[in-house]
Amino acid sequence: MKKTIIKLSVFLAVFIVSLIVAGRIMNQGHDNLTMELAEATYPIVTMERNGIAYNQLHGYREAMETAFQRDTVTVLNESRSTDFTVDTYGRNITGISIEVRSTDGKRLIEDTPVTDYETDGERIYGTISLKDLIEKDTEYSLAVVLEADEDTQLRYYTRAVWSDSSYVDEKLAFVTDFHQRLYDRTAAEELTKYLETDSSLEDNSSFHKVNIHSSFRQITWGDLPVEEVGEPVVSLKEIASQTASILINYMVCTSGEEETVYYQVEEYYRVRYTTDRMYLLDYERTMTQIPDVQNMYANNKILLGITDENVPMVESEDGNVVVFLAANQLFSYNVTNNKLTVIFSFYDEHNMDARTLYGEHSIKILDVDEGGNVAFAVYGYMNRGRHEGQVGIQIYNYDNSLNTIEELIYIPYQNSYAVLAAEMERLLYLSRDQKLYLSLDNIVYEINLEEKTYSQLVHISQDDSMQVSENHKIIVWMEGEDFYHGSRLYIKNLGNGTESEIAAEAGDAILPLGFMGEDVIYGIARREDVTEDSSGSVFFPMYCVRICNSQGELLMEYAQDNIYVTGCVVRDNQITLDRVTRLENGAYETAAQDQIMNNVETEQGKNVVVAADIDIYERYVQIQTRNTIDSSTIQILTPKEMVFEGGRELALSSEQETARYYVYGHYGVEGIYSLPARAVNLAYDMAGVVVDNSGSTVWLRGNRVTRNQIMAITEESATEERGSLAVCLDTMLEYEGIIRNAEYLLGQGQTALDILQENLPDAQILDLTGCSLDAVLYYVNQDIPVLAMLENGEAVLITGFNEYNVVIMEPSTGRLYQNGMNDTTQWLSENGNRFITYMRVE
Template identity: 45%
Template structure:
């Protein structure tokens, strides 16, 4: 018995020794298998306009989809000459070349090697002349190919347009002078006439100022600000008269006795007049770079400084662990361990490498647990590290106990960073089983991070057939993928992976309307009530609206006899319902709005973002914490990256039937993706943006149209016994394009107006412009394209021209081409639902 006890003790002691030694080896191995992120390697390319460098381009190591690469544009004169430079950053360049392609990338126009470049220090400069193969005032894709000595081919993308008289230097000079003047003692000086101050503008913050702020506010409101980097100018859009130009740079100033830094982006829209340059719009956004020292922690507050109060932030269940993003850097504050960890940053330690300042990426915090671990995503253009030169999403895990970050997966994309970001922001959620859900390529994808595989959960997810909760944990979609003709919904809990089917009921259709917290809101309409009205607008009158929890329990039902809900908006615990009712003739007419108040408890976070006024700095942003860390003893950590073998690259499957999307580009280059042309153009009109389709060609752009134009080839044509006004208008459009068809016959066969045009016009994209203003649709007759306007009584007219005061109409009912006053026409079309249809050449 005694020997057995001795043996057991020896065994236990041996086991403990082995465990300790193994632990030491494992820990040593873990340390050896980590490293700091690699510094940037790829060169930069920019265009030379006089002495100024513009349109700085980042390099891509894979061939991108040309139709989506729309970050910058450069007009070239009739001599087709362009000067550009390559800043090598110590890289050895073996050869240079350039390609010119059609805007959709399908047609190679030119492929030329560049041999006559000059070298000055670390910069190569070349003047190139494009071949006489491009059409005037037509955009093309220009790609510079920089072949490095190590065998890598780096691509740099830009658009060009051959057009004289675009005034590039003059527009850039105006922007540069305006920017410099805001820092001068003489501000605003001559620029005062360009400002448009309004009484309702917010003059209490420097985080965002616009053309409507006071001159003092635009001139930094007395704050002693110094511009410390050369501004980067990018021409986003340009035409003969107007241009959208962004300017990015860093500034510094003194706050609480320390030097403080901030990144700044300015957006200008300018118009070149006959006598001077006009400022159409201006916006400046400022984002302070987080201090990381004791000055950033004041009591239970984390001081973020002058920055947008919409902070990307997530906390653990108990609120003691907090992750937040600030000015391109991701942090974690662990109150329990008294730690501040800088989880991810592209900035170099010296803060001097301009390649790391690029704002073409963002963060999505996916999960924060009580142990201090953080799942997060870096997405967009990757400017540093193992994925430098690619667009995609890097999914990381920060391990609090080991103080490391490890890339779990990389999801690449050949679309532009702007479009990829807009797609990814629709849905990104990770659950406890290491399953990452993304809504990409119009599909719900489940990425299994542990085994590096992907399952497609649902397909045909157009932007108006699904809804996602704010937390991204719940998603609901129409099973048939048809907004106005679905008989059931699928409600999915992405945390558990469980799905629930919600039936409309016999003779009904169903539509998801949104979420209140995690409870889904949906409406039910009788199939017999769903109609296409005389203007061609779909009416989906829901006789019942329900709120249902994730377990299937209906929490509230809204139903009132004689009233139908057509839409809703959600504000806190209140749902605002837009309603219609039937008039005496059985038609739907507008009815007073109504509200539903939900009894669901509002989710209260332990940590919240607040804004407070501060002398000299106006309004600053802070995070008010549940409990404060000890700033005097706060440990500041910078995790190292875990090294691994293999690629961990995961390709998401492409949709079998790609769906048409419309891309709205703001003046700052930000992209919004919408599923209908009317919605896209309405947004672009509001923000002074542009719209492209899947081909990359313009569908619409906010640009000054001519003072007058009329399609003279279209003449009056009357209705007949065999053709109503709609058929006459359709036949007129087809004949204008050289096609003879009987539209009346096709309409009686059940074809829609869009189908008649799309199936008979060659190489065009038919556009439903419902909801657009008259002013915005005049873009098409200005380009010799008629616009079909559907009227409330079932008739139709063609908009074929305009001048400063009138619209020119072709009306088959009167058999006349005539003018109508612009304001009268706008009111008339508004009364008839603003239902327009037109098209663009692909």
């Protein structure tokens, strides 16, 4: 018995030692399989003009689609040159060259080495000079190419324009002076004449968002003792002869007795130059506090400070793990073990410079489980790490037990972050069975993360042919090109993979309208009621609106006698319906709007975002956790990244065939549309720019002269043999040097859109129905006539304008005359604002 006990003791001792050794070996192996996120290695290129540094460019590992590289525009001087600097950060640069292309990238204009530069330590100073191959006031794509060590080419993109009428020096000087005065309230008093302070538009309660309507005190930082840290980064976003849009990015800090708090700040300016003075058309400042992981908790609060109150946050089902985003950093707080983890960030206290702080990327939380594991996406420009200098979508998994992050898949993307961000806002969802769903270039992809394969699930033919729920879990779509005569809807629950269909009855057409939560809203119209006029505009009166769940089961129906719904808007828990009634003669008359309410309250989580007013900091954002946070025992963790052999890259094939229109606003792409009218309307509201697939400007606001008239177009009369629409179409075609018989073509069933598209091959035809007269005058300013259709079937051409009048060619009366701007605006609005025009394509 004694021997048995001794043997057992020896066995247990050996077993315990073996466990310890094995554990050490496993831990050592685990350490060898992980690494810190690699540091940033790319230089930065900055343009200079008359002593002002602007357009800080970040390098790309490979050639990108130039049509979408429009983050900045560089104005060349009279000799077609510009100064530049390169901050190398110790990277060995062996050569510099430039590539000049057309904005669509198809035409290489110049590929020239740069020899006019000198090196001073870790900075290169030089001058770029373009050859006499470019035209004035025309945008081009300019790529600065750095030859780095190991035969690596790094590309830096900007648009370039050679102009002596942009007044860029005056605009840059005004903006930089405005920015500097904000720190000195006495000096800033000079700025009050540019502000449009209005307390009814701004309550001045938060420093996170300040704009042109804020109070003078709020714009000059209130009582916050802010100090600027480092040099501000100025970016020229858009430039025209009168106007410019400019961004300034910088960092400020506030110093207290115990700590210094840092903030990232972005200022947007839109200015107009005149010979008399400068005008500030728009101003907005966004301030975001950078969390200090050592001092971001108190009692049962995680302190986020001055930031957006709409904090992206997901918690586990039991509420013990809360994952949130703050200042482009991903955090996880575990309530049960009092651990705070900085899951992902390109910057930290050891990696904080212009490269790591560059904000052209986003992070999205995809899933959080009870074990504290987190699936998330990083998409956009990769500041550092394995994919430094690339644009793409990186799907990660955070393993809570190992405290590691691991790349599951990387999807490269050749367009810009601005476009990618707009695409991901539409759809990016991960199911629990590791299937990723995303929308790119009008295609919905289903990606199997385990097998690294994909399939194309949906081809989106028009803007509204697919609708997505707010949480991206449910999608509904219709197939086919005939958007207004669809007979079937398809619903897919991306969470569990179930699919269902909704079929319209014989003689009906069906249209997806949107979502109320996860419930589908759709409308039904009688096919015989769906009409298309001679301009190509479609009228779709819905006699019934229905709401169903994701299984296609009917939840409610809205239908009233002789009431037809023409559109709907979903906001919060309310659906607002636009309605018409049908008169005895078959015409329709606008009726009062109606509402459908959703009384189901959104369930609140166990950890919630709250905001409080805190003395000089004003609105202060916090996460209220389910338990009190013990600051004396809290652990701060930073995971390492798992290392793996080979690559996990998956390239998605896409053949983009449909025209798309990109709306660029204050901070990037605000919308992508297949219908130009929707793009122009959004750009008009936000004083933005519309760009097409080739990078050509379709529309912009604020560059109109005070008067212009197309003198080549004179009065023309309609006859019994040729109606006013035919006269207008013939006039437009003749103006472009093409002779056709539009009356005959209309008689063959062609619409005005068909005729113009078929006979103007070097133009892009634009249906701008629904846009305002003020918006379409942009084309008249470009010496392009605008066709306007009237309710009585007649048509007119808009051929000129001044400050007070519009020039109209009216074939029904045979007149070319001026009409008051306000009267014409009202007249055309009452006729539905049905406009057709075009833009010339080079």
